[in-house]
Amino acid sequence: MKKYIYINGKIVNSDDAQISFKDGGFQRGNGIFETIRFRAEKLYNIKAHLDRLKLGINYLDFKINKSDDELIKLMLKVIKKNKIEYGAINLMVTCDFDINNLFDSQTNIYISVRSIDEINHDMVKVIFLKEWEFPIIRFKNPIKINSYAGNIKALKLAKKQDAFDAIFLNKNNEITESTMRNIFFIKGKKVITPPLSSGILPGTTRNLIIELCNQHGYDCNEKIVKFDELNNMDESFLSSSTYGIIPCYWDSWDNKNLITQKLKKILDQYY
Numbered sequence: 001m002k003k004y005i006y007i008n009g010k011i012v013n014s015d016d017a018q019i020s021f022k023d024g025g026f027q028r029g030n031g032i033f034e035t036i037r038f039r040a041e042k043l044y045n046i047k048a049h050l051d052r053l054k055l056g057i058n059y060l061d062f063k064i065n066k067s068d069d070e071l072i073k074l075m076l077k078v079i080k081k082n083k084i085e086y087g088a089i090n091l092m093v094t095c096d097f098d099i100n101n102l103f104d105s106q107t108n109i110y111i112s113v114r115s116i117d118e119i120n121h122d123m124v125k126v127i128f129l130k131e132w133e134f135p136i137i138r139f140k141n142p143i144k145i146n147s148y149a150g151n152i153k154a155l156k157l158a159k160k161q162d163a164f165d166a167i168f169l170n171k172n173n174e175i176t177e178s179t180m181r182n183i184f185f186i187k188g189k190k191v192i193t194p195p196l197s198s199g200i201l202p203g204t205t206r207n208l209i210i211e212l213c214n215q216h217g218y219d220c221n222e223k224i225v226k227f228d229e230l231n232n233m234d235e236s237f238l239s240s241s242t243y244g245i246i247p248c249y250w251d252s253w254d255n256k257n258l259i260t261q262k263l264k265k266i267l268d269q270y271y
Contacts, residue, residue, distance in 0.1 A: 004081045006074055006111035011081055014112070023108055025094030029147035031108075032056035033092040035241050037116070037271060040085060041076055044271050045241065048204040053093065056143035062095050062107045071109075078111045087115045088242050094146070116242055123247040123255055124164030124238070128227065129154050131168035131176060131199075142202045151179040164248070165238060174198045175225040178238055181246070182206040185225060186235035186259050195222035205239045205267075212266050218259070235260045244271050 003014040025031030034049040043049075050068045057064055066074070075089050090112045096105040134150035158166040158179070165178040177183055177200040184206075185192045191213050194200055213220030225233075231253050237260045238246040245264040249255045 003112075004078065006078050006109070008108055008110075011078060019110075020096070020108075022096040022098065022106075023094050024097030024105070025092065025108070025146050027097045029145065029149075030060070030097055031092055031094030031146040032060065032062075032143055033090060033146060034144060036075070036089040036091065037241050038075075038079060038087060038089055038113075041079070043072065043075060043089070045204050045208060046072065048207065049091075049241070052142060052144065052204065053091065056145070057093060059143055060095070061103075062093060064093060064107050064109070066109065074109075075111055078113055082113050084113055084115055087113050089113050092146070119164075119243065119246065121164075123249050123257060125162065126165050126167050126178065126238070126248045126250050127158050127161055127163045128175075128230075128250070129157065129166045129168055132171055134168075136168070138199050142196075144201060155179040164246075169227055170199050172198075173227045175227065175230070176200050181238040181240040183248075184209065184237050184239060185230075185233040187233055189219060189259070191218050191220035191259070191263070192223045192225060193220070194225055198224060203239060203241070205241050205244065208270065209239055209245070209263065209267060212270070213263065216266055218263070234258075237263075244268065 004011050005014050005017055007017055019026055032053065034053050036046060036049050037044045092110040094108045098105060134154050136150040137145060137147050154166045165181060167178050167183055168176045170176050175183065175194050176198050182193065182203045193206060196202055210220050234256050236248050236255060238248050244267050247255055247257050247260050
């Protein structure tokens with residue numbers, strides 16, 4: 001089946017797509033992206049994604065001449081062209097790189113779509129890794145940059161150990177996030193997620209879960225979680241735009257998975 005992507009004004013067959021060598025995202029990882037779940041013509045949590053995209057555009061001094069409405073129309077065109085009913089969009093913005101001309105470079109927009117593969121397990125296994133052993137790039141501003149080399153290296157290591165994902169620890173032995181997702185814990189009736197100060201990306205779905213918890217009577221707060229506290233938790237789950245809530249476990253610990261399932265049902269109403 002043919003796949004089509006949007007590149008700088010044109011929708012082209014992915015086999016024929018060409019990216020310029022001048023592209024700074026290709027050369028130096030100088031780009032940002034958002035992954036957005038969709039069903040038919042509904043783009044989930046789209047405002048939060050576009051707000052974060054604009055933060056990245058402003059932070060990296062990119063110049064973009066598309067409004068939010070124009071970007072949404074382009075994404076819907078790509079979805080329709082690919083004839084995918086349910087899946088995820090990758091919206092990427094990069095800037096050409098010329099060491100001798102840093103302030104007058106072309107901004108590039110790429111849009112691709114893919115189907116979402118189902119997770120064939122009620123819970124997924126995670127492992128824990130020291131993030132300083134991987135080239136993880138952190139920003140004070142909550143933006144999703146293209147430089148994921150360290151994340152991908154860690155994800156490969158997790159897969160080699162028959163795990164779904166890897167959770168990072170910072171140098172203070174605090175839990176931060178996974179290679180591509182945020183993490184939550186449940187102790188008693190309290191829902192906990194690591195704070196931004198531990199060094200995480202505030203995911204759009206993470207933010208939505210915090211909001212929904214508090215709306216539905218669940219006490220949800222940001223709190224530092226140390227590695228040696230993990231086995232005292234009752235439940236844990238990952239969160240992402242693509243899959244929503246994913247219950248998880250690790251070796252030597254069992255997930256009760258009770259409140260997590262209730263939260264999953266609440267979130268599924270929005271996805």
